[in-house]
Amino acid sequence: MSIIEVTVPVLPESVSEATLMTWHKKVGEAVARDENIIDLETDKVVLELPAPQAGVIVEIVEQDGATVVSGQLIAKIDTAAKAGDAAPAVEAAPAAAAVEAAPASNAQAGVAMPAAAKLAAEKGVDVAAIQGSGRDGRVLKEDVANAQAAPAAAPTAPANSTFSTVTVSPTPTVQIAGDRPEQRVPMSRLRQRVAERLLQSQSENAILTTFNEVNMKPVMELRNKYKDKFQKEHDVKLGFMSFFVKAAVAALKKFPVVNASIDGKDVVYHGYFDIGVAIGSPRGLVVPILRNADQMSLADIEKQISEFAVKAKDGKIALEDLTGGTFSITNGGTFGSMMSTPIINPPQAAILGMHATKERAMVEDGQVVVLPMMYLALSYDHRLIDGREAVLTLVAIKDALEDPARLLLDI
Numbered sequence: 001m002s003i004i005e006v007t008v009p010v011l012p013e014s015v016s017e018a019t020l021m022t023w024h025k026k027v028g029e030a031v032a033r034d035e036n037i038i039d040l041e042t043d044k045v046v047l048e049l050p051a052p053q054a055g056v057i058v059e060i061v062e063q064d065g066a067t068v069v070s071g072q073l074i075a076k077i078d079t080a081a082k083a084g085d086a087a088p089a090v091e092a093a094p095a096a097a098a099v100e101a102a103p104a105s106n107a108q109a110g111v112a113m114p115a116a117a118k119l120a121a122e123k124g125v126d127v128a129a130i131q132g133s134g135r136d137g138r139v140l141k142e143d144v145a146n147a148q149a150a151p152a153a154a155p156t157a158p159a160n161s162t163f164s165t166v167t168v169s170p171t172p173t174v175q176i177a178g179d180r181p182e183q184r185v186p187m188s189r190l191r192q193r194v195a196e197r198l199l200q201s202q203s204e205n206a207i208l209t210t211f212n213e214v215n216m217k218p219v220m221e222l223r224n225k226y227k228d229k230f231q232k233e234h235d236v237k238l239g240f241m242s243f244f245v246k247a248a249v250a251a252l253k254k255f256p257v258v259n260a261s262i263d264g265k266d267v268v269y270h271g272y273f274d275i276g277v278a279i280g281s282p283r284g285l286v287v288p289i290l291r292n293a294d295q296m297s298l299a300d301i302e303k304q305i306s307e308f309a310v311k312a313k314d315g316k317i318a319l320e321d322l323t324g325g326t327f328s329i330t331n332g333g334t335f336g337s338m339m340s341t342p343i344i345n346p347p348q349a350a351i352l353g354m355h356a357t358k359e360r361a362m363v364e365d366g367q368v369v370v371l372p373m374m375y376l377a378l379s380y381d382h383r384l385i386d387g388r389e390a391v392l393t394l395v396a397i398k399d400a401l402e403d404p405a406r407l408l409l410d411i
Helices: 087-107 114-123 141-153 189-204 217-234 241-254 298-314 387-402 405-409
Strands: 003-007 018-023 036-041 046-050 055-060 073-078 164-167 173-176 182-184 207-215 261-263 266-268 275-277 279-281 284-286 327-331 350-354 357-364 367-381
Touching (some): 114 141, 217 387, 367 387
Antiparallel strands (some): 357 367
16 A cells, blocks of 8 residues: 555645635545646635546545645545555544544644634634634634624524524525525635725725726727638637727827836836736636737737636636736626726726627717717726826727727827
């Protein structure tokens, strides 16, 4: 028998913990070298953990939903065994484990993980009074958060109430009171991170939003004229986002401060254009980066966005895809939004909001005509960007979209 340990890999910078999502293999099942055996969810991305060697999983130390740190043991693989060989030993293991678990669980009871200790200090929560759910009774960050919310989240039901609680694996709770059911589920790490970033943006930035409207007819006509040839030539559909990315880059070149960011008491002017494009995924909103967007063609942009969309759907977006960015674009129009005030993605200083295109009666050359119109919104950090630069940036984007030839002539 040759046992090797499966441990949590080194997590990305600024990520201290991860959550085990789903084991793809069970105890006693064979695994191939480099086969993904479990997904780890961080507050930024989902990481795959490949098997270090081929063999049979003989022990799973940490179950689905457990919070782990870099280097922590989560499973063991017997490289000399074959599928089925480990079954008898596995059946005998639970009894022995149950005997050993009691003293082990008390050994670390009340001991808080670093992230949990930090949160407890910030919130004034007594770690000693918390029942830890981590390995050996360790107190996790989630335990501190739950302990803080417990007084408000656990009202006492009357003695004659029909209120009942049903526990659903691993932690979701369904509370049933007559015909008014409720379900309590933990927030994903990505959702927690998004919430944290949104609050940070609103508390640190002096956010203002300016609006304008753009006639989408020229872009729509250009797209309809060439979309079939474009797809045949580049093997990707021609969408609207690539036009907006090119228009945004053209505007940022004219007003570099909108492409800048604040670092402490310094203003950092970026000589490159890394555009973040918001994409919805089953796990929440992600903003992958189109690097050096000024050097990309419409086809390059569409291909990159398409690749990001597939990765987001499959949960395969890498951390480097989300890192950086000097300006962002979000499209609420995909879901029918007519107008919004997008929130800046720190440390960026501005974000462009696209919306639904609707036909409206407009006056053109003294005549009332029906045109496909879209409202545009530019949210900006007023600490860095004055109203003049913000308004002119949005006007430049509008002008480029209403006359796409400007993008070719660079005017």
